[in-house]
Amino acid sequence: MDSLPQHNLQPVKLYVYDLSKGLARRLSPIMLGKQLEGIWHTSVVLYEEEFYFGGAGISSCPPGGTLLGPPDSVVDLGSTEVTEDIFMDYLTSLGESSFRAESYNLFEHNCNTFSNEVAQFLTGRKIPSYITDLPSEVLSTPFGQALRPILDSIQIQPPGGNTFSGHNGQS
Template sequence: MEKPQGPHPVRLYVYDLSRGLARRLSPVMLGKVRKPFLHTSIVVFEEEFFYGGGGITSCVPGGTMLGEPDTVVDLGNTEVTEEIFLEYLSSLGESGFSGVAYNLFDHNCNTFSNEVAQFLTGKKIPSYITELPSEVLSTPFGQVLRPILDSVQIQPPGGNNFNRHNGPS
């Protein structure tokens, strides 16, 4: 059965990886209330796409071990076809979003979501998400934690690694 042509809704799924702990501890750590450990993904074409230490991955929306997102942000619609989108994801996986390129602060799921959102809708994801790493690192606590956190790779369990030959595997 052929999938309907656009426009296709594009949503940003936002997960609090600390399950509220970071929000409670952030006044002590950062001097203000924040959720510094956010994971994001893009939902389009009835699939959730995200990036982590395993590269680009997809699953049914809400299908990772993280469960349902804490927040869903409507990013608008896209006229990009699924075929073009999957080709785009393949090129991203080959050019800069492989698992080995992952870095918790500088090249992470939020970087991926922001880039994909711009490709699909021309819009960026909310700045409170993209600015979190620099905000955390600008604090004395962030500077102390950086050497430890630089070795952390986040890859929510559940989902399939993206395969350039046939889309999600």
């Protein structure tokens, strides 16, 4: 199989949002006894669309189009040769299997789990470990353990996106 020409490569970006808007940085030393830089929500931006996973399942919006506004940072994950059709089929299969709305869990199966899996599919690269390690950092503290029953019931779904319902709007 011939490799695709360079102009078919699509950039893949990771949008990173601090859901705490700076509060984690200020309060984590007091509450957790360790410094957290943020409470991270991530999404993958490809084909001029932002894709993320939350309590409603896989959703999408124009880049920066949720009520979270523009991301706090953007990580360049590289490029992909995956076509838009193949990517949409892949998202559809994820939405019907491992990333259904009811599979969401704040600590173990969240937006960052989704972004990490999608990034590896598209580029072979993982998202930064400071993002994926955050739940275990919080849970390693007495305060995190004490709050776990409450935090486990929380579902994060940034308002402003549309639930992804498959290729070409088919559900």
